[in-house]
Amino acid sequence: MDDRLPFAAGEPCLLFDDRGRRYLLTLRPEGEFQYHLGMIVHADIIGALPGTVLRSSRDAELIPLRPRLADFVLKMKRGATPVYPKDAGAILVWADIGTGMTVLEAGTGSGGLTMVLARAVGPDGRVVSVERREDHAAVATKRIATFFGGMPPQVELRIGEVEDHIAGASPDRIVLDLPEPWHSVPLAAAHLPGGGVLCSYLPTVPQVQTLRSA
Missing domain, CATH: 3.40.50.150 (Vaccinia Virus protein VP39)
Incomplete structure (x- = not known):
């Protein structure tokens, strides 16, 4: 997948928080990701470019990237x-x-x-x-x-x-x-x-x- 293209539904995404912790998810239009610093809906990631800085419901920073095969x-x-x-x-x-x-x-x-x-x-x-x-x-x-x-x-x-x-x-x-x-x-x-x-x-x-x- 070309990292110059935005995320699409159905593809994997690796979220990085501000401490470098990584969370793997498969994007769904109705999906939600919840963790100890709040929640973010998948719809906020779908259509965004890799590396975009996003915010959880508790204003914590999350950065979506396409996972490497090793990840x-x-x-x-x-x-x-x-x-x-x-x-x-x-x-x-x-x-x-x-x-x-x-x-x-x-x-x-x-x-x-x-x-x-x-x-x-x-x-x-x-x-x-x-x-x-x-x-x-x-x-x-x-x-x-x-x-x-x-x-x-x-x-x-x-x-x-x-x-x-x-x-x-x-x-x-x-x-x-x-x-x-x-x-x-x-x-x-x-x-x-x-x-x-x-x-x-x-x-x-x-x-x-x-x-x-x-």
Whole structure:
């Protein structure tokens, strides 16, 4: 979204108060935002430019800005714990993910990493994200569409097991946020191209050791 354009209904907005505290909301014509220093109606934000100084009902200063992707991932309501920006950046670098690539992601969760991958591959790339749980996929779909103003054409969300989608996706990169990613290694090795990368996000050393020996 162009920051030179005013806010519109349906898009996310990040409000900053005079102490730098941030509040994420989705703008609705009839909406209200209430906090400890009063209230502001969404209608006062809709049509305003980012950076405009607004006032709450108790005359407290509020500044609306469009959230960066990092802000949105950290502040969005979620079901599953997302891959946080500091880790998402490392994944992009170490998996060498760039424009035009096809990335197969497993473990969509709340969609935080999916959004980062969509930005990285761009409109000429493709992100196929597989999630086992329908409730998590539903949350991710809503969050992704809210941030981008609709589902990006390069993103495809699927329900199921990643092993059932590796061959059909023809991925350049595979990114796994799963508790037991080693089950996917044989198929990944068979279907990644020479020089393709399998990247797994794991919290413990024993998991890393098991994956390394798979």
